[in-house]
Amino acid sequence: MSSITLKGVSKIFEDGYKAVDSFSMTIPDKEFIVLVGPSGCGKSTTLRMIAGLETVSEGEIYIADRLVNNIQPKDRDIAMVFQSYALYPDKTVYKNIAFSLERRKMPKNEIARRVHEAAKILHIEHLLDRKPKALSGGQRQRVALGRAIVRNPAVFLFDEPLSNLDAKLRTQMRTEIALLHKRLGTTFIYVTHDQTEAMTMGDKIVVMDGGVVQQADTPENLYNNPKNAFVASFIGSPGMNFLEGTVEKGKSSLVALIGGDAVPTKKDSEALRSKQGQNVKIGIRPEDISLEGTVAPLKGILKVQENLGSEAYIYIEYQNTMLTAKAPHITHKQSGEEITFYINGDKMHFFDADSGENLS
Amino acid sequence: MKKHGSKLIFILLLAVCAIFLFPVFIVVMNSFKSKFYISAEPFKLPTGETFAGLTNYIDGLSKTGFFSAFITSLFITVCSVGAIVLFTSMTAWYITRVKNKFTKLTYYAFVFSMVVPFQMVMFTMVKTANVLGLDNPWGLIVIYLGFGAGLSVFMFSGFVKGIPIEIEEAAMIDGCGPIRTFFLVVFPLMKPTTITVAIINTMWIWNDYLLPYLVIGSDYKTIPIAIQYLRGGYGSIDMGAMMAMLVLSIVPVVIFYLLCQKHIIKGVVAGAVKG
Ligand SMILES: Nc1ncnc2c1ncn2[C@@H]1O[C@H](COP(=O)(O)OP(=O)(O)OP(=O)(O)O)[C@@H](O)[C@H]1O
Ligand SMILES: [Mg+2]
Numbered sequence: 286m287s288s289i290t291l292k293g294v295s296k297i298f299e300d301g302y303k304a305v306d307s308f309s310m311t312i313p314d315k316e317f318i319v320l321v322g323p324s325g326c327g328k329s330t331t332l333r334m335i336a337g338l339e340t341v342s343e344g345e346i347y348i349a350d351r352l353v354n355n356i357q358p359k360d361r362d363i364a365m366v367f368q369s370y371a372l373y374p375d376k377t378v379y380k381n382i383a384f385s386l387e388r389r390k391m392p393k394n395e396i397a398r399r400v401h402e403a404a405k406i407l408h409i410e411h412l413l414d415r416k417p418k419a420l421s422g423g424q425r426q427r428v429a430l431g432r433a434i435v436r437n438p439a440v441f442l443f444d445e446p447l448s449n450l451d452a453k454l455r456t457q458m459r460t461e462i463a464l465l466h467k468r469l470g471t472t473f474i475y476v477t478h479d480q481t482e483a484m485t486m487g488d489k490i491v492v493m494d495g496g497v498v499q500q501a502d503t504p505e506n507l508y509n510n511p512k513n514a515f516v517a518s519f520i521g522s523p524g525m526n527f528l529e530g531t532v533e534k535g536k537s538s539l540v541a542l543i544g545g546d547a548v549p550t551k552k553d554s555e556a557l558r559s560k561q562g563q564n565v566k567i568g569i570r571p572e573d574i575s576l577e578g579t580v581a582p583l584k585g586i587l588k589v590q591e592n593l594g595s596e597a598y599i600y601i602e603y604q605n606t607m608l609t610a611k612a613p614h615i616t617h618k619q620s621g622e623e624i625t626f627y628i629n630g631d632k633m634h635f636f637d638a639d640s641g642e643n644l645s
Numbered sequence: 646m647k648k649h650g651s652k653l654i655f656i657l658l659l660a661v662c663a664i665f666l667f668p669v670f671i672v673v674m675n676s677f678k679s680k681f682y683i684s685a686e687p688f689k690l691p692t693g694e695t696f697a698g699l700t701n702y703i704d705g706l707s708k709t710g711f712f713s714a715f716i717t718s719l720f721i722t723v724c725s726v727g728a729i730v731l732f733t734s735m736t737a738w739y740i741t742r743v744k745n746k747f748t749k750l751t752y753y754a755f756v757f758s759m760v761v762p763f764q765m766v767m768f769t770m771v772k773t774a775n776v777l778g779l780d781n782p783w784g785l786i787v788i789y790l791g792f793g794a795g796l797s798v799f800m801f802s803g804f805v806k807g808i809p810i811e812i813e814e815a816a817m818i819d820g821c822g823p824i825r826t827f828f829l830v831v832f833p834l835m836k837p838t839t840i841t842v843a844i845i846n847t848m849w850i851w852n853d854y855l856l857p858y859l860v861i862g863s864d865y866k867t868i869p870i871a872i873q874y875l876r877g878g879y880g881s882i883d884m885g886a887m888m889a890m891l892v893l894s895i896v897p898v899v900i901f902y903l904l905c906q907k908h909i910i911k912g913v914v915a916g917a918v919k920g
Contacts, residue, residue: 336814336818337817337818338814338817338818357817357822358814358817358818359817359818359819359820359821359822363818364818365814365815365818367811367814367815368811369809369811371809371811371812371814371815372812372815373812373815373816373830373834374812374834375833375834375836384816384819384829385818385819385820388819388820388821388825389820432815432819436819
């Protein structure tokens with residue numbers, strides 16, 4: 286039973302910089318949690334505090350209901366995979382994987398059994414006698430994983446473990462780590478700055494910015510109901526489009542006024558009504574802009590089209606803003622020509638112009 | 646073009662090599678000459694008349710008490726170098742990894758100690774050693790640790806800075822406290838620097854004359870001191886025995902160097918690249 290609880294955890298470095306600001310959260314046993322956010326937002330610091338590599342300035346961390354603030358990393362029953370792999374360069378792959386077991390004075394034959402089992406899971410059995418410098422990046426990554434899984438820890442911590450791999454290998458390892466999670470049934474905490482990685486891997490995603498948790502939720506909820514403009518812009522690729530506008534009462538529903546254009550929307554809430562007539566930030570996902578439709582046609586200038594084969598991105602200049610639309614295929618229109626497009630009003634997001642809070 | 650250049654460099658190096666080896670060659674050659682001819686014709690090869698066989702060696706061994714001097718030298722050198730390697734590597738690791746005013750100050754103190762010439766502190770040091778009861782071989786080891794620490798800490802620190810900290814963090818997570826992290830993970834990585842430091846200190850301590858002479862010279866003889874005793878009264882010197890003993894004193898260091906040679910080059914390079 287290895288749930289993890291963080292209660293108001295903060296990190297203030299010696300120079301007075303607050304890297305993590307009252308992080309509170311309970312991570313249930315066996316869950317795959319992803320910490321995601323832009324560079325420098327405090328993901329690694331949070332992870333390192335859980336690992337015990339960084340002291341906790343404020344708050345409490347519990348692993349399996351045990352307060353671990355003052356417990357050494359080696360006694361926390363955790364395993365960690367580093368971005369740089371951090372293999373012991375002078376030891377063979379076998380010794381690297383066996384190292385933690387040897388520290389626990391496990392019998393030799395039990396160590397050998399476990400190392401071979403881990404090596405088998407990760408397909409590195411043939412590499413056990415090699416030194417790390419004779420391995421490729423992907424193989425080193427597997428050894429680093431092997432070093433973590435032999436231990437049977439209560440919690441796995443990953444700090445951007447895939448960022449040194451090439452794109453294809455990254456996708457492959459992503460699946461393998463997800464499978465590993467299913468197979469081991471242990472709590473995983475995974476740090477990345479890549480939102481695709483986060484969306485595809487996590488049961489639950491914690492979006493951080495500036496040391497503060499912005500939203501912690503399932504991938505679907507983050508995508509469909511972002512709590513604020515930051516989360517909305519960070520999650521999704523290509524990113525959400527933002528326009529300035531106001532909200533007015535229409536005939537049967539609310540209407541978004543963008544420049545001179547009106548787009549009706551079914552979105553409605555107390556907060557949104559209270560902002561009537563005031564400036565708001567309007568967010569639209571690329572797939573909610575299409576070139577075919579009936580209600581409220583809008584006119585823009587076609588700038589660039591990108592054909593990805595299965596779909597196409599169409600960049601449209603509209604009211605001095607560049608919008609990205611996701612379409613099934615490119616149009617015959619030339620860039621520079623006027624183009625008509627439609628915004629799905631019901632899928633629009635409204636954010637407070639100042640605080641960025643989601644109003645809808 | 647390139648080949649031509651490298652040939653030139655090769656010849657140049659060969660010449661430099663010859664110049665460096667020449668004095669050693671002279672000593673070896675003269676150690677086989679009868680002692681009366683050494684001063685008279687030092688640069689001539691031994692001939693039938695001047696060749697002395699092993700007489701000088703046998704003479705020297707009996708006159709100097711070479712074997713007991715050898716044991717003393719060996720004991721002092723091995724223990725001092727062992728202590729230097731052990732303690733300065735730990736110190737360097739600590740002051741590099743733990744960042745505060747104290748460690749910074751310590752580091753600069755070590756670096757500064759490198760530029761203080763021995764002669765400057767010689768007499769106060771000897772007096773202090775007497776007062777502290779360090780005027781015996783054990784005490785001498787402590788003194789060597791002090792004199793060797795500056796350069797050694799400097800070299801080890803340079804190497805530690807190049808070790809990614811994640812490796813040590815991984816060790817801590819894998820179940821090591823600081824002591825095991827050092828001995829099981831960090832120290833093995835330092836091998837090239839360890840060997841370099843060991844060789845540099847061995848050569849210096851093995852050949853050192855002044856410090857042991859001043860501190861323990863009246864009770865114990867290291868090899869350089871023992872050889873010095875071959876000078877008789879009124880400036881008479883048994884040159885033959887002296888040459889022979891010099892040859893014998895060089896041999897262990899040369900053997901040690903050859904054993905480690907492969908690594909010292911690696912060590913110098915590793916230090917250079919990793920800064
Ligand atoms: N030892 C330190 N002293 C002072 N500030 C630090 C220290 N370590 C990290 N920081 C600061 O804390 C903030 C958070 O760092 P952290 O490493 O957690 O970022 P991150 O979210 O992991 O970013 P990245 O994606 O680049 O790895 C950064 O602004 C960083 O500059
Ligand atoms: Mg990081």
